[in-house]
Amino acid sequence: MSPRNSLSLTVSFLLLVSNVSVAKDYYVATTGNDNFPGTQSQPFRSISCGLRNARQPGDAVILRKGTYPQSRSINLIFSGRPGKLITLRAFPGEEVIIDGRQTPPDTSLINVLAHHVQIQGLTVRNASKNGICLWGPGSRIHDVNVIGNQIQNCQYSSIYAGFNSLEDPVRDLLFENNIVSHCVLMNAGNQHTSWSFGLGAGLSKNITIRNNRVSRCFGEGIGLYLSDKGVIEGNTVSDNFSVNVYLDNTTNTLVSRNLVYSTKDKKFYRFDHPASGIQIANENYRGYSNPSSNNTIIGNILIDNHFAIYSGSYQRGGGLKQTLIAHNTAYGSTGPLLMIDADNGHQQSRIINNIFQQTGRAPLTSIQEPLAQIEFHHNLWYGGTPQQGVRGAGDLLANPLFKNPGGYSMDDYQLRLTSPARNTGVRLDELKPYLGNQKQNTTVNLGAQ
Template identity: 25%
Template sequence: MAVLLASAAIPLGLVGSPRAEAAARTYYVSPGGADGNPGTSPDKPFRTLQKAADSTAPGDTVSIMNGTYTEAPGGSDVLMISRSGRPGAPITYRPYPGHHPVINPVTAWNGIRVSGAAHIVIRDLEIKGNSANISLADAERGASDKNGTYNTNCLSIDKDRKTGDRPHHIDVIGNTVHHCPGVGIGAGYADYVSIDRNHVYANAWYSVFATSGISILSAQDVDRGDPRTYKIRVTDNTVHDNESKVKWGHCNCYSDGNGIIIDTLKDKAKAGGSGPDYQGRVLVANNVTYDNGGSGIHSYKSQHVDMVHNTAYRNGRSTRMNSYGNIYAQESNDVQLLDNVSYSGPNQPVNPNYLNTDVTYDYNVLFGGRPPETKGPHDLFADPKFVAPGTDGTPDFRLAQGSPGVGSGKPLPEVTTDITGARRDAGAADRGAYASNAAKGTVAPTATANGGGPAGDPEEQFAGQGTGPAASGTDSSSGTAGASNSSHGDGDGGDNGKVPGAGKGLAATGANVALPLGLGMVALALGGGIFLVLRRKRS
């Protein structure tokens, strides 16, 4: 994560053996190329992304040239990644310098699918689904778990359904992901995932699998795991206009369409999943979520989650289901919600709190909606005074002069910059995703015209495998939208959110940002005729 350990950066060229570096190649892809070409020069590129992916070895780069890439006739994915990199030598997929290719799944199940691979970087790409050409009436008539057209995921990563190999150390950085009927970016049964600086919007509209903008589902440790160490990170993303408009096939009801969901990291068997509880820690920081159908950000049946310095504005817009909260936790434990700004719509729940244990809310700015069910000693219920809030165009969610969120937050040494990269004041923290000195802009830095993107990838920036402890007695909180067939959090069940004096410290950076290891991001997968989607799993 770009906000952590910047001083520990080590150039990628200093890692790994000279033999491995010398062997690294760049493969070029262009719609005007041919898969019979060698693919190792821009003037003789491959034609298909799949040919390049199937040629890669650790340390290689796939450089994608201008054009629109769609699935082969009858194909399940535009690009399926199954070959792995290794520590210090990831396989990277990115645009050719100066180019802006578009990955455009139309009838496929996935734009990009990562199937059980490890040490993969996907950065600065545009993945554009086909929802703009589908009507709601057509989607409702065609609703089926056998038809990819109405369930296409933009970027999905999951375990290999044949071998059981789980994806890990996957970085998804600076991509623009939009208009896919299914999930925007999803990671299932994965570990060491970084989803950073992406713009994710207008997804999840038509899927029967109850999908969301960004989803972490049923994560599984590939090593021992430690609740004091971050292994999954969702940071610096802008997420909006994701909504479920078609009924979830599991219950014939409407569900989800969240901005960001951390979903079922524990009690997996009770929700129809499998595997032990996830023991790593999850960081959700510096994200802006607005105008999503479900929640802005929430944790459902999860543990070891820190949600800090996020801004959520008028989520829960769907009129098809009971409104979800903005940022909250449900049926979760060991979660912290600190330094967030949450602006709810009229009569919407602010932070439903149901069946939580060891959950801390503090130093948040809460406004609008119903009275909060849980409030920390330093939480403020006041208008945050955004510069130019809204749900259309280019809203500006920076805090204006005189905002109660300026300089009143809890300094968190683990989060030293904001969504734009502006340095946070170490002594007087601003609440929300933006520092008060941030330049105008609502979207985190993403792809550039030459495919360069911002420097400092997780795979490239951080050295060491530190596993230092978090502050003892860490409490945490996570936000989760209730399902139609489970408690919603705004009913009975009591107030289970902990509100101690000042919250606790955050976790250590840990091996998940180690330069030799990189980070993992995973999502959905399609194996044969089986479609698996990163969706809510509930009993």
């Protein structure tokens, strides 16, 4: 090889190495200074300064303990890439509070305006609008994780994602292990007029809402509207206003293994009733329509709600379309446990392998014709008489014998060894991934356990 070629290869290699970015950690502390370099020993003072510096995929802004009052929004504008997210997070084991008490009205406290971003381990409180907001087209805002945060006292939602286009919806988001309470405060003193979710999304696609705790919000607890391919699973949702888990104009969505209940705190009652447990409907949105269909409601435990499961025909209606409601446990309610409004739009839906136990004076069911397109069978009914139209093959009228009925934990609704609900369900092959250790058996238990 000639000296010239050798030199050329060396220069090319050096240029290649110089173009490879090295991810950096930038530190922020209440005792820091924005003129510092942002190292652990010399941290920045402001979160915005940290985020201005964290421009390269894999960069992280790490906040040390303390309270960070904000007078304006915190904006995440730089994007990462797969495997190299840009991260805003708390230092491990330290409490970091981001407080929006001093922000102007209608100001979301943290705005995500980029892709491949993660927010983790923060306490976000007193937002004058949303605590964490992801608003924009999916071509710009996607692959965002919001994990392990505590969010409270927001005027609107704790975490909200959305856009105004069904053609380019915000997409591929994960909201996991967050604790949400006392949000949608705008509705607290003016009930029935203003709405938002405690945690949710609209005009979205591929949203996973998993293992969160959402309670005491003056709007729906967890919800999706005008959305597709969502997952709402493993959440604990309680004492929210009107509806605890809501699918509105939402398609191809799984609602699985959620614990949904009311502790009978009347501050969160609407029309003298607690929130409904899981509700499906199609409200009116000017210029938008995505009628609810192909949704699966499986393995949820619903306790002391207004209606445990409700299909509403108000506004646009549309009925249950290709909807499977299976292996749920519904215990007690102030209204019928299973409520289905009259609607000519029902299509190829099934209600199978559930347990419905009523505890008060309310009926087990309030089901209105026509029902020809809804298949009912292998359900257990107790605490009343179900309407004739919902009775089907393999049904049981018997006490399911829960371990500790009336409690507010999943374990309380385990079946006793002598329960008639054991091994009396029909196997549904499409539910194999959700049945745990039952999936190898030829018969399955009724209910969520």
